[in-house]
Amino acid sequence: MQRAGGTASSGYFTDSVADLLSRLRGDDSQQAAQLIRAGENLMVVFRAWMNQRPSDQERVAKIRELFEYNRAVLDYLMGNAEKARSGVRPTLKK
Numbered sequence: 001m002q003r004a005g006g007t008a009s010s011g012y013f014t015d016s017v018a019d020l021l022s023r024l025r026g027d028d029s030q031q032a033a034q035l036i037r038a039g040e041n042l043m044v045v046f047r048a049w050m051n052q053r054p055s056d057q058e059r060v061a062k063i064r065e066l067f068e069y070n071r072a073v074l075d076y077l078m079g080n081a082e083k084a085r086s087g088v089r090p091t092l093k094k
Contacts, residue, residue: 007059010049013066017042020073027080035073042066 021039024032045062054062 005052006050007053010046013046013049013063014043016066016070017046020070023077024073031076035069035076038069039073042069 017039021036021043024036024039042062042065046066049059
């Protein structure tokens with residue numbers, strides 16, 4: 001529910017990030033950990049929008065960041081799926 005001064009669309013954005021985070025949970029690679037941190041940072045921003053409407057410039061920038069985050073997560077997950085199908089196990093970068 002939208003609160004005074006907030007934006008109703010923030011729930012859609014938090015739902016989107018939450019879905020991506022759920023797909024990454026359980027993956028203990030460093031890349032997944034970086035993606036999880038980035039997603040958690042976006043969640044903080046979008047949750048704040050429930051109480052305080054962002055400026056148009058901030059809104060556009062963060063939505064664009066969400067699109068880029070979505071692409072990065074899906075690319076990462078697809079890369080791991082491709083490796084699993086080919087029998088190649090993903091390696092952890094140290």
